Amino acid sequence: MTEPAIRDTASAPSPGCPPPHPAPRKPALALPPGSCDAHCHVFGPAEIFPYAARRTFTPLDAPKEQLAQVRAHLGLSRAVLVQSSCHGFDHRVLLDALAAGGGRLRGVALVGESTTRAEIEELHRAGVRGFRLNFLPHLRTAPTREEIDSVLERVDGLGWAAEIHVAGREVAHYEPLIRALPGRVVIDHLGRVDITEGPRNPALRSLRALLDTGDVWLKVSGVDRVSRQGPPYADAVALAASLVAYAPERVVWGTDYPHVNIEGAAPDDGLLVDLLAGIAPDPGRLRLLMVDNPADLFDFPHDEFPHDLRVEQT
Numbered sequence: 001m002t003e004p005a006i007r008d009t010a011s012a013p014s015p016g017c018p019p020p021h022p023a024p025r026k027p028a029l030a031l032p033p034g035s036c037d038a039h040c041h042v043f044g045p046a047e048i049f050p051y052a053a054r055r056t057f058t059p060l061d062a063p064k065e066q067l068a069q070v071r072a073h074l075g076l077s078r079a080v081l082v083q084s085s086c087h088g089f090d091h092r093v094l095l096d097a098l099a100a101g102g103g104r105l106r107g108v109a110l111v112g113e114s115t116t117r118a119e120i121e122e123l124h125r126a127g128v129r130g131f132r133l134n135f136l137p138h139l140r141t142a143p144t145r146e147e148i149d150s151v152l153e154r155v156d157g158l159g160w161a162a163e164i165h166v167a168g169r170e171v172a173h174y175e176p177l178i179r180a181l182p183g184r185v186v187i188d189h190l191g192r193v194d195i196t197e198g199p200r201n202p203a204l205r206s207l208r209a210l211l212d213t214g215d216v217w218l219k220v221s222g223v224d225r226v227s228r229q230g231p232p233y234a235d236a237v238a239l240a241a242s243l244v245a246y247a248p249e250r251v252v253w254g255t256d257y258p259h260v261n262i263e264g265a266a267p268d269d270g271l272l273v274d275l276l277a278g279i280a281p282d283p284g285r286l287r288l289l290m291v292d293n294p295a296d297l298f299d300f301p302h303d304e305f306p307h308d309l310r311v312e313q314t
Contacts, residue, residue: 014057018266020258025270029277032287034305036078036294039221039254042097052088059086062258064097070257074273080298082108089115098126106298108132108163111151120154129298130161167192172202189222195235211247221254224267240279248285252294
């Protein structure tokens with residue numbers, strides 16, 4: 001795969017990369033022990049981990065220490081760090097963060113033509129358990145089938161999940177490709193469906209059909225991206241809740257911290273956590289969403305946070 005085609009050498013943050021919320025509230029919702037932020041990013045610091053010369057956006061630094069503080073504030077025990085296109089195929093920033101994670105972090109990599117099998121095996125030993133395919137034009141040109149097959153060959157035998165970043169009706173467009181991918185597939189951010197099209201829109205029909213296969217998972221993250229109402233994102237929360245109820249054993253959730261390539265100010269991450277009370281109101285489904293499902297998908301140990309039935313009975 002090639003790097004994004006737009007060259008950006010500016011050091012100032014790009015439009016759409018606001019600072020994180022200055023004072024996220026402490027969530028009122030007590031998450032089950034072992035809860036996982038299944039989608040967040042680590043950026044820089046740029047003086048140590050430079051951003052790729054050929055990138056489509058420049059974020060503010062969000063180093064591993066900052067992410068750790070946010071997780072602790074929100075009551076999250078685990079996290080999955082997704083390699084960003086602004087760092088390209090240079091995974092040093094991801095490897096550094098995983099090494100400091102004490103076994104409670106996993107990673108999702110970007111694999112390109114220059115990524116060797118030795119590098120991929122190093123990433124696997126460090127805790128990477130997936131690779132991401134970006135189909136959004138603001139990040140890169142959509143990968144060809146030949147490029148995807150090359151990635152699949154490079155990661156063969158490792159059990160990595162394929163993370164698919166598509167938007168709106170592209171979910172339906174790429175449904176045959178997603179069905180054809182081997183192993184587990186994860187669709188990011190509710191497929192970024194156009195919520196104004198209602199329950200019969202093609203993207204939502206495709207999401208449900210893909211979930212029916214048993215091999216496709218969905219991140220019910222990004223309610224702030226999908227909503228057309230703004231905080232507290234009731235329209236997108238209702239959509240996420242319907243999909244959690246539809247396939248409770250194949251959904252995961254993430255903050256998407258620190259929220260790049262968005263419109264307006266960054267959301268309050270404490271609010272995003274509290275919205276889980278509406279997305280997964282049943283305690284058993286909340287545990288699936290936050291603990292058991294991400295443990296299955298990203299190879300976290302199940303016995304580190306044993307299931308306590310008393311929590312569900314309160």
